[in-house]
């Protein structure tokens with residue numbers, strides 16, 4: 018479903034991604050972790066063409082991002098993205114947030130879009146909040162709306178960039194529960210997260226990045242089970258985040 022092929026990317030002179038390659042199969046859940054600044058956000062933003070890269074290619078469901086004839090807005094509309102800071106439209110109601118891209122980008126009728134949006138809002142447990150504005154919801158609720166909004170576009174894959182790291186601790190689980198459900202339903206997911214409980218529960222593979230490179234790319238059981246077989250950098254990182 019996602020094929021990342023020897024991607025190199027620079028910001029000016031600074032090489033932010035170096036020789037990144039990996040594959041994500043349909044229905045697979047891949048957790049991406051690694052130290053701050055290692056290029057995790059940049060890598061997943063490249064997957065939905067939010068960030069351009071200079072070398073290599075990324076193919077999403079058969080569509081090459083590097084190919085000049087590719088319609089990037091169309092590709093982007095099929096890749097769901099959930100960010101750390103929700104990025105809902107603050108001046109629109111929850112219903113409007115859930116329907117605007119469906120009508121504007123996919124050309125759905127207003128009724129169809131509302132029907133779909135409300136069904137997804139119900140699914141994330143927030144049907145009663147449809148008429149509110151984002152500012153009237155908690156962080157955890159806003160993030161669940163953001164997930165519903167992404168799902169309303171019928172994405173072929175879902176990308177998450179630290180979706181719980183801006184939340185108060187008691188709201189983390191309500192968002193992770195929605196993500197676990199999605200994973201169990203067979204959604205193809207690439208998630209940047211340091212929630213190792215989530216990784217243990219639903220990830221098929223774990224990718225560890227350091228200084229722009231994919232240093233580890235292995236099955237979850239290998240990643241957590243045989244820590245001494247991991248690179249020194251991954252061991253240090255895991256020791257730090259698993260300490261408490």
Ligand SMILES: Nc1ncnc2c1ncn2[C@@H]1O[C@H](COP(=O)(O)OP(=O)(O)OP(=O)(O)O)[C@@H](O)[C@H]1O
Nearest residue numbers: 028031033051052053054055056057058059060179
């Ligand atoms: N627009 C930009 N221009 C120049 N450098 C950038 C830009 N965006 C990111 N960088 C640099 O690229 C590197 C990777 O950034 P990125 O945001 O991908 O890291 P990350 O692994 O997601 O980190 P974090 O865990 O803090 O979110 C960092 O050194 C960052 O400073």
Ligand SMILES: [Mg+2]
Nearest residue numbers: 057058059178
């Ligand atoms: Mg990041």
